[in-house]
Amino acid sequence: MLDIAAELRRWCEEGRDFAVATVVAVGGSAPRQPGAALAVDAAGTAVGSVSGGCVEGAVYDLCRDALRTGQAVRESFGYSDEDAFSVGLTCGGTIEILVTPVPAADTRLRPVLAAALSAATLSAAGGCPVALVRVADGPPELLGRALLVRPDGSYEGSLDRTALDRTALDRTAAGEARALLEAGRTATVGAGAAGGRCGEPVTLLVESAVAPPRMIVFGAVDFAGALARIGKFLGYHVTVCDARPVFATARRFPEADEVVVDWPHRYLDATEVDARTVLCVLTHDAKFDVPLLERALRLPVGYVGAMGSRRTHEDRLRRLRDAGLGELELARLRSPIGLDLGARTPEETALSIASEIVAARRGGGGLPLTGAHTPIHHDLSAPVDMGRIDSVA
Structure with missing residues (x-):
């Protein structure tokens, strides 16, 4: 209730x-x-x-x-x-x-x-x-x-x-x-x-x-504006973070709950996250996203995704390995970010990212339901006290 x-x-x-x-x-x-x-x-x-x-x-x-x-x-x-x-x-x-x-x-x-x-x-x-x-x-x-x-x-x-x-x-x-x-x-x-x-x-x-889960969007780009809108629609508390004050303004991102001017990795070090937090890295610039992802992939958050081409992704993985990340940590990275919807516009791309976030949270495969024989609703329950939990939402 x-x-x-x-x-x-x-x-x-x-x-x-x-x-x-x-x-x-x-x-x-x-x-x-x-x-x-x-x-x-x-x-x-x-x-x-x-x-x-x-x-x-x-x-x-x-x-x-x-x-x-x-x-x-x-x-x-x-x-x-x-x-x-x-x-x-x-x-x-x-x-x-x-x-x-x-x-x-x-x-x-x-x-x-x-x-x-x-x-x-x-x-x-x-x-x-x-x-x-x-x-x-x-x-x-x-x-x-x-x-x-x-x-x-x-x-x-x-x-x-x-x-x-x-x-x-x-x-x-x-x-x-x-x-x-x-x-x-x-x-x-x-x-x-x-x-x-x-x-x-x-x-x-x-x-x-509890307070709404957090969505932290790194990179004050056009895609971030669309993602902030859909994040609010999904019930997230949305933060947009970028080191460039000329781009990271409340006027450019009116739907965000807060806009932070800071280096992404430094902000992530200082802010609170939990297992429901989703981190969306849209900077696709090594000087921003490598130190950020080096930290993000070691945090107990629910989702870490990074934008970029497949070539950018491979270069990013090489840099992260050089920074000391192991294969289990790298396996947590959703990159290129989003599901394959054929998205082109910022709004379509935001929908692609949000769809992947929901699928990861709810255990969906991201495939069409038409003709499938799998359950529509997935149960990802993990008992807090083994043998005591009957159902979890």
Whole structure:
């Protein structure tokens, strides 16, 4: 539900009663991943989506029912031969939905969700990351219970039967959430029996709200302007860096979040990157890109690509080997940058680069889907705690 945090935060501030439906598990070719949400208020206003249209009507009705009954429910939707276009997922996948009522008078769940929504909105703007943990499956009386977890492991709320005790379930949930928050990931996690006692197993949905991933574009060229635009469209925080002040100006790159005048390798040494960061080197000038790539290929970033002809690429590899880089490090370099789309214009080239970034992130092959027999949606999940993670988005 943190994907619609800004709207739900406003609903909380306005005192609206609402119910929120959240995807907690998927199978096959499901259109949305865990964490995707649809919310409906008492007047029937809806925001968000859980299926891209396949089951929105049925989930909308479930939200209205939850507002009327005050009960959280978990519902499964899959392909239906008899009624595929009404309720079933015509794409052939399955999704599990958790529907939770959040009335304004709720003094237990509402304050925790309101705090999580406020924190998530700030996180999206670069504030402190937070995780929201909810019981996605288990004893009916626990469904939808929420815990707000911060990076230091502190938390608000309780998932167990009492809001006062710091239970074993809360401590387990906070630990799992902290690990996922460090990775910036959303996942479902098995937590054993409720409260650590003998009884029905509990499944938790952990949603991480973190700052947008970074795209750093080196080289203030025309291609950089187009790439900055598409980077923003994909949700990246975009930085353009170039050592030449006459070219690196905010006026030339209005879509970028920041424009930095500095030598690329020096800026990379001084800035923060992580596993979600993508580095796009468009300078195709040895004096800029060799010292930059020497550092970039040794950093734990998600993508490193460099522009240039195949001849430039071979010369660049020779220079990087001379600088001491090994073959495993060089194998991380995407060069010439982008997928083969036959691109010519800056906009087409930016699309080619962005396509390769998405393919690398999601495990796609960059090939046409027409006639292929491979999955449309790829699962690149890597368990944070082996044997504990059920699904990851």
